[in-house]
Amino acid sequence: MRWVRYIAIAIVNAFGVVIGIIWVAVPATVAQPSLNYQLAITPRQSEGETPQSLPELYKLRDRLKVQLDNLAKTPDSAPFSLELWKSAIHRQQSQTLTQQLQNVQSQIQIEERAKYNWDDAAKFAAQAVLIGRTSNPSSTTWEQSQRLWQIAINTLRLIPHGSFLAEGAIDKTIEYQGNLSVATYEMQVARSVEKVRAEEEEIRERARKEQEKKEFARREIERKEQEKKDRARKELERQEFQRQELARKELEKKELEKQELARQELEKQELARQELEKQELARQELARQELEKQELARQELARQELEKQELQRQELAKQELERQELERNQQATSQPTPESTATPTPAPVTPAASPPNFFFAGDTNRDGQINEQDEEGKEQWSLSKGALILFNDRNNDRGKIPTWKQTKVSAPRRAAMLSQVNLTLSENFKTSQLFLTADSIASPHISVFQKTGDGWQPVDISGAKPLVFSTDIVLGVEAKQFADRNWNGTVNLKATAQNNGQEIASTTIKMGVSPWMIPPNTAPVTEVQVSDRGSVNSEFISQLKQAVEPTGARVKIIQGDRTWMQDTQKNGYVQLPEESEIRQFNVALKSNSDLEKNPPIKSTQNRDWKVVKIGNPRSLDPVSQWSDGYGNLQVTPPIPGHPMGRVYYGNSGNASFNPEVLDFIQAQRIQGPPVDIDTSWLLTRQVDEIINFIPTQTPGQYVMAIASPEAGVKLLEELEGRGYGDVTINRGLSTQTTVSAALQNRALIQHNLYLQNQKLNPIIEKLKREFSLGDDQIIQVPVMFGYSGYAWWPNMVNSVPVNGKLLVSNPRGPMIEGVDYTQERLRQLLLPAGVSVSFLDDRYYQELKGNVQSATNTVRKPEDRPFWQSLPNN
Secondary structure, rough: OOHHHHHHHHHHHHHHHHHHHHHOOOOOOOOOOOOOOOOOOOOOOOOOHHHHHHHHHHHHHHHHHHHHHHHHHHOOOOHHHHHHHHHHHHHHHHHHHHHHHHHHHHHHHHHHHHHHHHHHHHHHHHHHHHHOOOOOOOOOHHHHHHHHEEEEHHHHHHHOOOOOOHHHHHHHHHHHHHHHHHHHHHHHHHHHHHHHHHHHHHHHHHHHHHHHHHHHHHHHHHHHHHHHHHHHHHHHHHHHHHHHHHHHHHHHHHHHHHHHEEEHHHHHHHHHHHHHHHHHHHHHHHHHHHHHHHHHHHHHHHHHHHHHHHHHHHHHHHHHHHHHHHHHHHHHOOOOOOOOOOOOOOOOOOOOOOOOOEEOOOOOOOOOOOOOOHOOOOOOOOOOOOOEEEEEOOOOOOOOOHHOOOOOOOOOOOOOOEEEEEEEEEEHHHOOOEEEEEEOOOOHHHEEEEEEOOEEEEEEEEEEOOHHHHHHHHEEEEEEOOEEEOOOOOOEEEEEEEOOOOOEEEEEEEEEEEEEEEOOOOOEEEEEEEOOOOHHHHHHHHHHHHHHHHHHEEEEEEOOOOOHHHHEEEEEEEEEEEOOEEEEEEEHHHHHOOOOOOOOOOOOOOOOOOEEEEOOOOOOOOOOOHHOOOOHHHHHEOOOEEEEOOOEEEEEEEEEOHHHHHHHHHHOOOOOEEEEEOOOOOOOHHHHOEEEEOOOOOOEEEEEEEEEEHHHHHHHHHHHHHHOOOOEOOOOOOOOOEEEHHHHHHHHHHHHHHHHHHHHHHHHHHHHHHHOOOOHHHHEEOOOOOOOOEOOOOOOOOOOOOOOEEEEEOOOOOOOOOOEEEHHHHHHHHHHHHOOEEEEEHHHHOOOOHHHHHHHEEEEEOOOOOHHHOOOOO
């Protein structure tokens, strides 16, 4: 019986398991509409507890897990008779809970997937709405919106029917279907509009082409008509030319006949005139001889009369001296009486014209000494002969009033800056007063000092106050300014001796200011000056030092708001003779720009350094203002007729270089007249952009480098012909491009060829004529210019010769087999001259439209030979 009971329990348990399996829920989806979903309900779970949301499913899953855990912990302590039955029941409960837990987890996965699809559909719908709100949407826009609405609908359809979101998905699908229809409709409308517009555009295009065809036909007809007219006109012109040519030849024939007759008549008249002249000359010669005879007789009579008068004067003077001597003897031996004490009337004293015992002269022969040899020609002055005065502007260009306009004269700080003049007298002048006067034109421009026991004292040169008397007077003369448009730089100094208001002796000397001169680029360099622009040009300064310092020159870095050092001042010099050597003084012309912003630059290597400003600032437009920069004032090396070189400058037409400075150069009479060069086509208007004189290895020889746009174009054509059209030029610059691209820019190429033909070629011919240059002295350096006149790649002409080395801008040319092709071309051009070239990275200055010479300034050694020994008349 016990075994029967066990079998019954087993059968019941088996039946429950089968029933549980049959009622396991299967999720239903749109893709599987035949499946139905239902949760099996345990005896402890009523119908009202069925989950209605995903969070409730999570709670149900957690509860089932707890129940399974508790069931696993329940001990099995029943008697053996009940053991099998309870074990079966326990196993059945465990299986049922496990199955329910699996069903819940499956439902959770379905709900999570449904929520994910719901969120994706909402995102696609939001994108579709955003696209649909675009202003003036096109058919493509509406097509995108349509596609997104369709994707959103398809995503909603992936939500299973049995999901909690199924009903909401159906509502959303219906809503999205409506929006899809709207998007589809708008897309069709947009396509229709676009089609209409395309058709209209096609119609307009056809009409335009038809119009162009008609216009072309009309122009072709006009062209043919014009050609016909031109042929007719040319034929008429040819016929007219032939007629005129025949008439001209006829007139020429008649004119030649007329000229021949006139020539014969003139020859006849010339023979008659020559005969008359011959007779007249013979008559005049007879008359001249007769006049000479009469003049000799008259001069002899006059000489005899003068001798007679001189003998009478001497006799009277002798008698007067005897009388005075007799009177003195009588006064010494007898008691004075009113008659004897009466003052005798003195005899008139004839002034002495520079007697031998009244020596007044400067260094007339310029040998550094003052002696009797300086008497000859002391009243005459020229660049070749005559005492020199040194310019000594003791204001150093800081005063508001020019030195020559100041009435107060202070003692000189350095006697070496004075030109010495000696006045040596005999003892006969001890009772005399000595005066010094200067001509009225020159007196405001000079100062004179007398050397006394108390130092150098100012001298009154108006003649109002006498000199401090001495038999050996030493005077010092200085000029307050150079010769300019208002004063020729010369002064007549007159020394006068007076007794009782009567002039008893006088003599005059003429002196002149030593002229200011510019050393050429071929002169040795002692100092190179460059502005400190910070880190932007630190590499340039480093390379500059490496190139300059081995030559014996130094690099001076200038602080301040300067960029273009070449424009700030022009460094020059003056010369003065000394006994053992020639004295050189550095004098710089300062720019008329703001002095506080750009104070004068003085070399630390020479204390004899002066700065002077010529003229006043001009109000020019921003482009023309560069015309006054001192980069626009240059000088050649010594050339025929100009042993100290000749000044040249850039003339931009409306605004040439400062006329006051040009007048100043002209007034020096030694490096002028200045030659003007057309620089109106250059951005900077400065002549150093296109011309430079470079010394060769042979002393006294030089070459002239000139910018050549044609050479620049040929260099590019040569590179393209060799297959290097794709190579980069202007590397690292704002104008970087390739060789072929540059050549394809026909406007740029034609512009540069125009500059060569219309600007540079005439300049070359003028330079050859004015500077006596031969073709073998001219080097045409390849360069190209932009439309506004700036160097398109770094300008190798704007370079600086420094003691046998040429500092040149790195042209950043095409790299061919590791070598800069443009650099190598310049080396080849300078090879016959033996010039060593150092290329500097001046990219900072190139982008500012300038290069090495514009960025630097130089202090150069003056000529060793005195200028007065170099002039042609010596």
